[in-house]
Each structure stands twice: as C-alpha cells, then as structure tokens.
Amino acid sequence: DSGVTQTPKHLITATGQRVTLRCSPRSGDLSVYWYQQSLDQGLQFLIQYYNGEERAKGNILERFSAQQFPDLHSELNLSSLELGDSALYFCASSAGLAGGPYNEQFFGPGTRLTVL
Amino acid sequence: AQKITQTQPGMFVQEKEAVTLDCTYDTSDPSYGLFWYKQPSSGEMIFLIYQGSYDQQNATEGRYSLNFQKARKSANLVISASQLGDSAMYFCAMREGRLNNNAGNMLTFGGGTRLMVKP
Numbered sequence: 001d002s003g004v005t006q007t008p009k010h011l012i013t014a015t016g017q018r019v020t021l022r023c024s025p026r027s028g029d030l031s032v033y034w035y036q037q038s039l040d041q042g043l044q045f046l047i048q049y050y051n052g053e054e055r056a057k058g059n060i061l062e063r064f065s066a067q068q069f070p071d072l073h074s075e076l077n078l079s080s081l082e083l084g085d086s087a088l089y090f091c092a093s094s095a096g097l098a099g100g101p102y103n104e105q106f107f108g109p110g111t112r113l114t115v116l
Numbered sequence: 117a118q119k120i121t122q123t124q125p126g127m128f129v130q131e132k133e134a135v136t137l138d139c140t141y142d143t144s145d146p147s148y149g150l151f152w153y154k155q156p157s158s159g160e161m162i163f164l165i166y167q168g169s170y171d172q173q174n175a176t177e178g179r180y181s182l183n184f185q186k187a188r189k190s191a192n193l194v195i196s197a198s199q200l201g202d203s204a205m206y207f208c209a210m211r212e213g214r215l216n217n218n219a220g221n222m223l224t225f226g227g228g229t230r231l232m233v234k235p
Contacts, residue, residue, distance in 0.1 A: 043225040107161035
C-alpha cells in the first residue's frame, strides 16, 4: 500500500459526459502528479500541483483540468469525454525536496475510466 | 525522439534465473534520475530502484540492481533469482533536471517490458 488513495476505482460513463477523479496524497506529501496510461499513448504525465499551485503541465487536453485543495487532496476533471479518453488514470505524490535525493513518486492504485 | 526506450516488449525467463531488462534514455541535462517501476496485473505502480546521474555506484535493492552505463545512456534493470511473482510489466522512467520544489520532477516513461517467469 503506497499510502496514496484514489476514488473511484472504476468509472464507466458515456461520451460527452463529465467526471471527477479524486486523489489523496500520502500524509505530508505536498506534490501531486496526474498520469494517464492508455494503450495508444502509454504512460504520460498530465499535470503537477505543489502545495495548491499548478507547477507543471504535460500532455493535458484543454477538456481536462485539475486542482489541489488546501487539505492537499487533488481532483482531475474530465469533460466532453470521448472514446479515446478511456484509460487508467494515476495520481502520484512525493515529498519534494524534503523527500531526499530520490524524490520518488508513490502511485495510487489508479482509476480505470471507460467511456462508452 | 523518444526520451526513454525499452526495446523488449516481452520477455520470458525461467524461475530462479537472472534477467536483464533494457532501458536507454536521451537527455541533454547533466542532472537526472532514473527509476524502475513494476506494474503487476492488478495495475498498481510499484517503485523498485533509483539511479541518480551523479551516483558513482550502480544502485542495488535486494534482488534488483541497475546496470548504469552513463556514456551509453543505458540503465538496465537486472533481476536476480527470478520468482513467479516477478511476472509483471516493468517501466523505466526518467526525471530530468535538478530536484526542486518549483516545477518539473515529473517522470517520462518508456513503453514497458512484460516479463513472464516460467516455473
């Protein structure tokens, strides 16, 4: 158990809909990262938050947005869903500099999104 | 150009034998970190081992070791004494740049290698 929690575990929805994925980082971790794992694109970085502020953006579509709240949990919002958005969405957290040289990212169990 | 390349989509290894999973990377940044993660069929990502670009010694963690050849830009994972539970997808990943709290630190992943351990 990495200490990172994600809900829901599975999500099935229809094209055009909007969903929200939730992530709670490990206790004390200030950085949250969102990744998408799909058959087409592999594992790719979407967006990073550090202590409530957006710090880096990757290949995140404009239809997707995220935020990190004062209690450090994060939400990833996906709207106008398309079939191609079906994927496993991971949240990861790290301690930043306080975590030492590794700054390893601890991954949550993921949310499997299926768009029908 | 791919930043992380894993050329072996799938591999078989006999139980109790050693296996090497290949990873090559591409970066112009002198400071970077290389990670290996394991993803079993259940889907979670499990951190295995880390190698920093300035580390003089190859990293080791139990049965996992990293064969780091900086000049060749390769960071191969060696698993000794394979076990049935090692059957999984293995991902090589890179963090470019100095570790900092401001930005970056995100990981770039390779396409993965599916390892299957035969009894």
